[in-house]
Amino acid sequence: MAAPSPTAPEPEPTASDTGENEDLTAPKWRYFDDELARTTLWTKLTRMPTLTAAAVGWAWRANRRDLLTALIASSVAAVLSAVSLAWVTRVLDALFSEGALPSRVEAALPAVAVVAAVATLAGTIRLVSDLALARLGTQTERIVELELFDLTTRANLVAFDDEEWADAMYRSRDRGLYEVPRMVTACLEVLSGSVGLLSLAGVLAVLHPLLLPLLLVSVVPAGWAAMRAARMEYEAQRHLSTGRRRRWILGDRMASRDSAAELRSYTMRDSLMADYASLADRERATMLAVAWRQTRVRALGGVVGGAATALTYAVLGVLLVVGAMPLAAVGTAVLALQRAQGGMQQLLYSLNRVYESGLYFADFTEFCDKARTALPPVPAAPPPGRLERVEVRDATFTYPTGERPALEEVTVHVAAGETVALVGENGSGKSTLARLLGGLYHPQAGTVDWNGVDYARIGPAVCDRISVIIQDHTRWPMTARRNITMAQSRDEARLAEAARLSGTDEVVAALPRGWDTLLDTTFASGVNLSGGQWQRIADGRGFYRVADLLIADEPTSALDARAEARFFSTIHGHARRTGAAVVLITHRMASVRMADRVYVLDHGRVIEHGTHDELMRQDGRYRELYTLQADAYTDPEPEPVPDP
Numbered sequence: 208m209a210a211p212s213p214t215a216p217e218p219e220p221t222a223s224d225t226g227e228n229e230d231l232t233a234p235k236w237r238y239f240d241d242e243l244a245r246t247t248l249w250t251k252l253t254r255m256p257t258l259t260a261a262a263v264g265w266a267w268r269a270n271r272r273d274l275l276t277a278l279i280a281s282s283v284a285a286v287l288s289a290v291s292l293a294w295v296t297r298v299l300d301a302l303f304s305e306g307a308l309p310s311r312v313e314a315a316l317p318a319v320a321v322v323a324a325v326a327t328l329a330g331t332i333r334l335v336s337d338l339a340l341a342r343l344g345t346q347t348e349r350i351v352e353l354e355l356f357d358l359t360t361r362a363n364l365v366a367f368d369d370e371e372w373a374d375a376m377y378r379s380r381d382r383g384l385y386e387v388p389r390m391v392t393a394c395l396e397v398l399s400g401s402v403g404l405l406s407l408a409g410v411l412a413v414l415h416p417l418l419l420p421l422l423l424v425s426v427v428p429a430g431w432a433a434m435r436a437a438r439m440e441y442e443a444q445r446h447l448s449t450g451r452r453r454r455w456i457l458g459d460r461m462a463s464r465d466s467a468a469e470l471r472s473y474t475m476r477d478s479l480m481a482d483y484a485s486l487a488d489r490e491r492a493t494m495l496a497v498a499w500r501q502t503r504v505r506a507l508g509g510v511v512g513g514a515a516t517a518l519t520y521a522v523l524g525v526l527l528v529v530g531a532m533p534l535a536a537v538g539t540a541v542l543a544l545q546r547a548q549g550g551m552q553q554l555l556y557s558l559n560r561v562y563e564s565g566l567y568f569a570d571f572t573e574f575c576d577k578a579r580t581a582l583p584p585v586p587a588a589p590p591p592g593r594l595e596r597v598e599v600r601d602a603t604f605t606y607p608t609g610e611r612p613a614l615e616e617v618t619v620h621v622a623a624g625e626t627v628a629l630v631g632e633n634g635s636g637k638s639t640l641a642r643l644l645g646g647l648y649h650p651q652a653g654t655v656d657w658n659g660v661d662y663a664r665i666g667p668a669v670c671d672r673i674s675v676i677i678q679d680h681t682r683w684p685m686t687a688r689r690n691i692t693m694a695q696s697r698d699e700a701r702l703a704e705a706a707r708l709s710g711t712d713e714v715v716a717a718l719p720r721g722w723d724t725l726l727d728t729t730f731a732s733g734v735n736l737s738g739g740q741w742q743r744i745a746d747g748r749g750f751y752r753v754a755d756l757l758i759a760d761e762p763t764s765a766l767d768a769r770a771e772a773r774f775f776s777t778i779h780g781h782a783r784r785t786g787a788a789v790v791l792i793t794h795r796m797a798s799v800r801m802a803d804r805v806y807v808l809d810h811g812r813v814i815e816h817g818t819h820d821e822l823m824r825q826d827g828r829y830r831e832l833y834t835l836q837a838d839a840y841t842d843p844e845p846e847p848v849p850d851p
């Protein structure tokens with residue numbers, strides 16, 4: 208396709224160019240939204256026992272004393288407030304009795320004292336319960352977090368390449384982590400709310416059995432309206448969530464340092480602002496519509512509820528007139544019904560929360576169970592000894608999402624004191640083989656042995672003897688020192704040596720606080736490094752680790768020419784200097800020459816191997832790749848100068 212001429216007029220950006228019409232399909236973390244939208248109150252009620260039991264289990268593990276305190280205190284407080292109500296009848300009895308007002312008030316005083324004392328006690332106990340509940344929430348959050356990260360940091364690396372597993376982990380981290388404590392709190396609220404309602408129902412039943420159906424009639428309309436309004440809000444949030452996330456991402460791009468340069472050079476401002484405004488308008492319109500519909504539902508609930516309350520009071524009036532209930536009992540019943548209405552609304556709200564959080568909670572526990580199956584097996588062999596020889600034999604490895612093997616029947620070996628190079632074109636399987644050698648992946652067929660013992664039998668302990676300079680190294684948000692020492696103990700002499708070998712010494716010399724400089728610009732004292740400087744840090748990390756096998760995967764891709772030359776001369780001497788085995792992956796063919804052996808990979812298979820000289824004589828892929836690169840550095844033949 209011909210490139211547009213620089214003078215041609217710019218075509219107007221279309222809606223899809225600006226992202227307006229992009230398909231904002233529901234993201235994976237809104238996994239349960241459709242299910243939530245379909246479920247009825249009955250489904251919620253039937254799933255309550257299982258969900259509650261599981262949540263109480265977590266709370267029990269978090270802090271059983273707080274759990275018991277919250278449970279007992281909230282139930283006692285609920286019962287006590289019903290008891291105080293029962294005593295209100297006596298107060299009213301005394302006040303409505305025959306006689307002079309002062310003597311009636313005097314007669315009511317003991318009951319008033321009891322009501323006040325019981326209400327104060329109930330309030331105090333409720334405070335204790337609230338405190339225990341708040342403590343329980345944070346403690347549950349803590350153990351849930353620890354459980355999740357314990358599993359994610361121990362699971363086999365290959366699990367992260369499984370899309371389903373990765374999605375489940377994302378959901379667990381994104382929602383599960385905070386839904387579990389919410390679920391615990393909501394469960395306890397449902398339990399105490401139920402006790403409260405039961406106690407109030409008991410008071411009403413004592414006053415007159417007919418009051419129980421009246422209670423139901425008076426709370427149902429308001430409860431229904433509350434549920435409907437909550438559902439509307441929830442569905443609107445669900446509908447808006449993807450757009451919101453997109454708006455959030457756009458906002459981030461417009462305010463972040465990383466995208467600031469491209470935003471300006473590609474003049475993206477107007478287009479991004481337009482996208483942002485259109486998403487914000489859509490959100491505002493939806494929320495206004497919801498507010499209006501909620502108001503209508505609440506009004507309807509209010510009218511029907513008002514009618515139901517009027518009916519209730521009418522029945523109470525009839526009971527009073529026919530002498531079925533004394534005036535004092537009717538007064539208490541009015542109070543009890545009002546309290547029960549509030550309690551019922553709160554209970555329905557908590558029930559809804561239990562169910563919503565419960566779905567994410569169940570997903571979280573399912574993920575934990577799944578993650579436990581992805582943990583490395585218990586080692587069947589003792590920790591490995593000093594390396595003599597690592598050997599990959601007939602190894603075949605396929606990624607969980609891979610359609611074909613990334614490595615097929617690969618056999619390579621490296622002995623202590625040797626340097627072996629892996630070469631091949633992009634995607635030929637070099638990094639995958641490096642990860643097999645590093646004990647990070649295990650082949651589905653064939654073996655990887657350390658001194659003749661299968662890595663699978665040794666378990667993660669094999670990593671203690673290996674140092675890997677990873678191609679996509681991590682920029683750890685820690686000090687320069689910790690970026691090199693990582694989890695190993697601090698050794699200044701080794702640190703200085705690793706820094707010298709990798710060129711990190713030059714980087715650190717220019718840092719404001721030297722080794723103690725924080726390499727993370729999200730903190731005020733943090734600094735930013737260039738890509739090549741980060742590469743030096745990653746290389747230094749590889750040299751610092753005391754290891755029998757050093758695997759360097761593209762360790763110089765970001766280095767300048769001088770740093771690269773120094774690195775290769777260092778790494779070639781490393782095996783001889785330390786007695787370690789070195790596996791080097793690089794596209795710089797000139798630096799492969801010095802390796803003791805070179806393996807050439809193609810489509811996951813080893814197609815050639817030998818020394819540089821042997822491979823050059825074979826006239827195969829190695830020679831082709833080597834010559835291609837060497838030619839690029841050779842001056843073209845000078846054109847013959849024509850005779851004058």
Ligand SMILES: Nc1ncnc2c1ncn2[C@@H]1O[C@H](COP(=O)(O)OP(=O)(O)OP(=O)(O)O)[C@@H](O)[C@H]1O
Binds near residue numbers: 637
């Ligand atoms: N996480 C993954 N999930 C699925 N397939 C993967 C994954 N990582 C790599 N692959 C595939 O495995 C094959 C080998 O990839 P690998 O990274 O080992 O190649 P490489 O030789 O190191 O490439 P490069 O020179 O580009 O670094 C490729 O086809 C790649 O697409």
